[in-house]
Amino acid sequence: MDTNKGAGERTxxxxxxxxxxxxxxxxxxxxIECKYCSSRILNAGMxxxxxxxxxxxxxxRDDSAQDPKDNxxxxxxxxCVEDIYTFENIGFSNTVGKAKYLACADCDRGPVGWHSLETKKSFVALSRVRHL
Incomplete structure (x- = not known):
């Protein structure tokens, strides 16, 4: 979600x-790197x-959640990563619907994003990684 911050800046x-x-x-x-183990996921400009x-x-995971939709x-x-070979380090889950979840290949934390089996594009969530 973008919010206005100041003169042209958006979070x-x-x-x-x-x-x-x-x-x-x-x-x-x-x-871009894993926020848990600092393993590099993507180089700048990629x-x-x-x-x-x-x-x-x-x-x-919230174990108190009664409905799985709450998690x-x-x-x-x-x-958006056009080619999976662009990644420096990433792991893929088993197929879930028409996608695979992305996780750090070193510490297995995630998901940090998802990979579309239809478009072959991968999407890494800004909020789930660290930027250097």
């Missing part, structure tokens, strides 16, 4: 970073910033 991901600090010419301006809504399983998060800010 992205989890709201603590402005788009201007992360995006240059539509691509990631900085390296993916496009896109806004599309997708529901991902929550990073932290999800709607995410809108993503890095």
């Amino acid at each position: 992205v991901g989890n709201g603590d970073t402005t788009r201007e600090t992360l995006v240059e010419n539509g691509k990631n301006k900085v390296h 993916c496009q910033f896109v806004q599309t809504e997708y529901t991902l399983p929550a990073l932290e 999800v998060e709607n995410v809108t800010d993503f890095w």
Whole structure:
């Protein structure tokens, strides 16, 4: 969700970073890494910033939730990766519907995003990774 912050600045991901600090010419301006183990996921300039809504399983499971639908998060800010071989480090889940979830290949934390089996594009949630 984007919110106005000031003169032309808009927050992205989890709201603590402005788009201007992360995006240059539509691509990631900085390296992207796992927020848990610091493993590099993508190098700078390798993916496009896109806004599309997708529901991902929550990073932290809430065992008190009575409905499994309560353990999800709607995410809108993503890095779009055209080719899976662009990743420095990423793991893929088993197929779920028409997608696979993405996780850190080193620590298995995630999902950090999803991969479309139809378009062959991958989407990494800005709020679920660290930007350097």
